[in-house]
Amino acid sequence: MKVLLTGAKGQLGKDFQRLFINLGIDYFATDHKELNIADEADIKLHLEKDCYTHIINCAAYNDVDKAEIEIEVCRKLNTEAPMFLAKAAKKIGALYMTYSSDFVFDGEQKNPYKETDIPNPLSIYGKSKLDGEDSVLEEYSKSFVVRTSWVFGVGNNNFNKQVINWSKNRDKLNIVEDQVSSPTYSYDLALYSWDLMQTESFGLYHLSNSGECSKKEQAEYLLKAIGWKGKIGGAKTADFNLPAKRASYSKLDSSKLEQIINKKIPTWQSGIDRFLEELF
DSSP, X not given: OOEXXXXXXXXXXXXXXXXXXXXXXXXXXXXXXXXOTTOHHHHHXXXXXXXXXXXXXXOOOXXXXXXXXXHHHHHIIIIIHHHHHHHHHHHHTOEEEEEEEGGGSOSOOSSOBOTTSOOOOOSHHHHHHHHHHHHXXXXXXXXXXXXXXXXXXXXXXOHHXXXXXXXXXXXXXXXEOSOEEOOEXXXXXXXXXXXXXXXXXXXXXXXXXXXXXXXXXXXXXHHHHTTOOSEEEEEOGGGGOOSSOOOSBOOBOOHHHHHHHTOOOXXXXXXXXXXXXXXX
């Protein structure tokens, strides 16, 4: 067994490496300097040098607002690159996994989204992710496409780290309370994704930590845990005049995956607790 891991410097990529070291799994970690996944020829050249049984794509364009302007760059990384890797995996017979997002949904639903629910992305980023899903699942039958939400880990910048930084110099924060989903700890995302990959039950899955909260509730839990004494006020998404639209509700239902791997995904609060243990 040998795993090709792309996007190795991101928070999910770093947690996959930590997991693989713990499990004693042979892997090769790449970032854009080692492998340009938006270049099909570069992928082909790389795969001629080594033999892989698994390919896991953690690379993506994740700047949701900038994507409204950098449409082509976003599409290359989120739509074309996952398909190029799927084609390469198919050619060498490797199992393949790539990631998508809760941004494929419009937030009009009031209960957690299942894999069978109809996507309707509100942004360029969401559309690029949905198109990437479709192209991968159409291209290669031995693929896993995993949708997730509000990912955080120690390996990169994220909402949790932003809130902690804001709290250092302020005694009052206003945090959005009209967006609800589930924060997802990147180590849990890596761990349960890997469990799923062992089942060879290919297809589309949702994977987020269990429970749901608003951004404000997430910040409240986090700041209480680190002993911040300030006050948190509520804000509306519209107050920030962001270029990309956000869904008001995008909690993902992970029950399909939980049944396949026969494990329960931990709560988002547990994820934050373990994130803080790592961070401090």
